[in-house]
Structures are given as C-alpha cells and as structure tokens.
Amino acid sequence: MLNVTQNPPQKTPRKSSWAAFPFMAPATVMLIALTFFPIAxxxxxxxxxxxxxxxxxxxxxxxKNFREFIDTGSDFYRIVVRTIGWTFINVLLHVLVGIGLALLLQRPGLKFRKLFKALLILPWAVPSYITVLAWKNLIFNYDFGYFNTFLKVLHIAPVSWLQDPSAAYWATVIVNVWLGVPYMMMVASGALQSIPREMYESAEIDGASTLQQITRISIPMMWPMMAPSVILGLIWTFNNFNAVYLLTGGGPYGSTDLVVTYLYRIAFGAGSTSNFDYSLAAAFSVVVFLMLLLLVLFYMRVTKEQVPE
Structure with missing residues (x-):
C-alpha cells in the first residue's frame, strides 16, 4: 500500500495594501476637509x-443651545413638518413623472427619441439658480409672467404666485419638480434598459397587456436599482436651498420656509429670526441631521434595503 504524503497547499503571498494609500490619499484628504471636518x-x-x-x-x-431649540415651541416643529411634507410631495412627483417619461422614451418605434431625451435633460443641465430665477421673473411674475398672461387670454383672474402663501408653496413645488425630474428620468431609463427584452416577449406571448407588463415587470425590476437614487432624492430635496430661497426667500409670511432657509436666517441674521447666532444654528443642524438620518433609515427599512457596510 502506497503511503502518499500530500503537501499542504501553498498560500499565495498577499501583496501589501500600503501601495493603495498614495492613490487614496487625495480623495481621503478632500473628504476629510470638505465633509468630515465641517460636520465635526x-x-x-x-x-x-x-x-x-x-x-x-x-x-x-x-x-443650552439644544434647550433653546426645545423652547422654540411650535414654530420650528411646524417648519419641520412642512419640510417633510414638501420633501415627500416632490420626491413622489420626481419618481412618478420620471418613470412615466422613461417608459414613454422606451416605446418601440418612437421617432426623434434622442431629441426628446436631450430636451428633457435640459433642465438638469442648466444651473439651478438660473432656472429658479427664470421661473421667478419670466413665468411667475404677476404682471407679465407666462402663466398669468395665459390666464388673461382665457379671461381668468391672474394668480399672485409669489405673494399668496398657498400659491407660493405650490410654485416652489413646481420649480423643484422641474429641476428633479430629469435626474430620476435618467435613472429610470438606465434601469429599464437593464431589463431583458425576453421577459416582455414572454409576457406578450402569455397575453399580458402593456399595463400589466409595466406593473408586473418594469416597475418591480426597476425599483431595486432606483431605491438608492430615491434615498439621495430625499436628502437633496430636504436640504434644497436654492429652489426656495431664490424663488420666495421663505415668504410670504414664512409660508414657504423650509428647515434650511430657517437655519440660514438664524446663522446669518437675514430677517428677524436671530442675530447671527451660529451656535444655535449649529444645534438646530445637528437635530435636523439626526432626524434626516432616522428618515433615511426608516425608508431603507420599509423598502427592505440593507444599509451598506
């Protein structure tokens, strides 16, 4: 009987990971300087x-600053509730309109597909502050804005878009939806293109209608790929400063004030909220950061997304 001695497998020497640090150093320094240090x-x-x-x-x-935050009473809490509602309305419209446009662009035989896509991406390509100022001065202007001019042609009373509290709120929603839909449309288009065409062909053979294909194939297959973008959309929309501050400045009478515009006035003394109280604004920001973190974790729990390790 032969006695064969098997040699243990030789371990491949692992290369030192120190070689990667010079390549990571620039990004690490920028991340510390622009993200971690400001937060700390x-x-x-x-x-x-x-x-x-x-x-x-x-x-x-x-x-002391956190106790003052608690003593602010219902004013700040009302702004927080308004910001949360504003965020969910905007993100919901971003997703619904973005998916709808992506589905239309994916229709077989659609002519001028590239032209339509370029036109729909245009609001995303233009800097947001230019877009907001264009809406403010050219579209929502009471005397010669496009909306009111069209209403006058129909013999309908013009709307005080930026002076009426309710109209100003929905004006900010319209502008922010205009700014956010192209991004969500591009994400949805990429997700649609990753779905195998064979699934639709099998569904057609089984007699599935277009609506059934959308609800049972497209949306379920798209959602796992869109979930990270929706989370980013929640964060970006909650902290959106340009759309509100440049359009209404939080007015009229604070009706469009969001958390970021409220904190801006506290920190920089714009208005009568405070006198350049940086510490109070920092305390409010810490509380808002924790609230936003809980909001994102709750969303990830509901959608059964795992937190990245």
Missing amino acids: YGIWMAFYNISLATLTSYEFVGL
Whole structure:
C-alpha cells in the first residue's frame, strides 16, 4: 500500500495594501476637509456660545443651545413638518413623472427619441439658480409672467404666485419638480434598459397587456436599482436651498420656509429670526441631521434595503 504524503497547499503571498494609500490619499484628504471636518466643527459649535458678537471670545455652554431649540415651541416643529411634507410631495412627483417619461422614451418605434431625451435633460443641465430665477421673473411674475398672461387670454383672474402663501408653496413645488425630474428620468431609463427584452416577449406571448407588463415587470425590476437614487432624492430635496430661497426667500409670511432657509436666517441674521447666532444654528443642524438620518433609515427599512457596510 502506497503511503502518499500530500503537501499542504501553498498560500499565495498577499501583496501589501500600503501601495493603495498614495492613490487614496487625495480623495481621503478632500473628504476629510470638505465633509468630515465641517460636520465635526458644526457639532462642536453646537455646545459653545458663538455669534457675530462673540467671535473673539466664546464659552462652553453645554446643552443650552439644544434647550433653546426645545423652547422654540411650535414654530420650528411646524417648519419641520412642512419640510417633510414638501420633501415627500416632490420626491413622489420626481419618481412618478420620471418613470412615466422613461417608459414613454422606451416605446418601440418612437421617432426623434434622442431629441426628446436631450430636451428633457435640459433642465438638469442648466444651473439651478438660473432656472429658479427664470421661473421667478419670466413665468411667475404677476404682471407679465407666462402663466398669468395665459390666464388673461382665457379671461381668468391672474394668480399672485409669489405673494399668496398657498400659491407660493405650490410654485416652489413646481420649480423643484422641474429641476428633479430629469435626474430620476435618467435613472429610470438606465434601469429599464437593464431589463431583458425576453421577459416582455414572454409576457406578450402569455397575453399580458402593456399595463400589466409595466406593473408586473418594469416597475418591480426597476425599483431595486432606483431605491438608492430615491434615498439621495430625499436628502437633496430636504436640504434644497436654492429652489426656495431664490424663488420666495421663505415668504410670504414664512409660508414657504423650509428647515434650511430657517437655519440660514438664524446663522446669518437675514430677517428677524436671530442675530447671527451660529451656535444655535449649529444645534438646530445637528437635530435636523439626526432626524434626516432616522428618515433615511426608516425608508431603507420599509423598502427592505440593507444599509451598506
């Protein structure tokens, strides 16, 4: 009987990972300087008394700024509720309109597909502040804006888009939907193109209608790929400053104020909210950051998305 001794498998020497650090260093430095340091500095400011009058000498005040946040009463909570509602309305419209446009662009035999896609992407390509100012001065203007001019042709009373609280709120929604739909449309288009065509062909053979193919193939297959973009959309929309501040400035009478515009006035003294109270704004920002984090985690739990490790 032969006694064959098997040699243990030789381990492949692992290359040192230190070689990757020089390539990672620039991105790491930028990430620390532009992301981690501002966040840490903002949290540090929340526990001190820092304002325009105390920039040269400030003191540690502990939880005083957070207690003041609690003492603000219903005003800030009302703005938070408005911001959450505004965020969900906008993201819902972004997703629905974006998916609808993507499905239309994917129709077989559609002529001028590239032209339509280029025109639909155009609002995304133009800087947001230019778009918002164009809507404010050319479309929502009470005297010669396009909307009111069209209403006058129909013998309908013009609307005070930026002076009436309710109209101003929906004006901000319209502008933000205009800005956000192209991004969601492109994400939905990419997700649709990844679905095998054979699935639709099999559904047609089984007699499935177009609506059934959309609801039972397209949307279920698209959603896992769109979920990260929806999460980003929630964060971006919640913190959207340009669309509201440039269009209405939070007015009239604070009816379109969101959390970011409210904190801006606290930090930089715009209006009567505060006098350049940077620490109070930092404390509010920490609370908002925790709320937004819980909102994203809740969304990921509901959609059964796992938090990346």
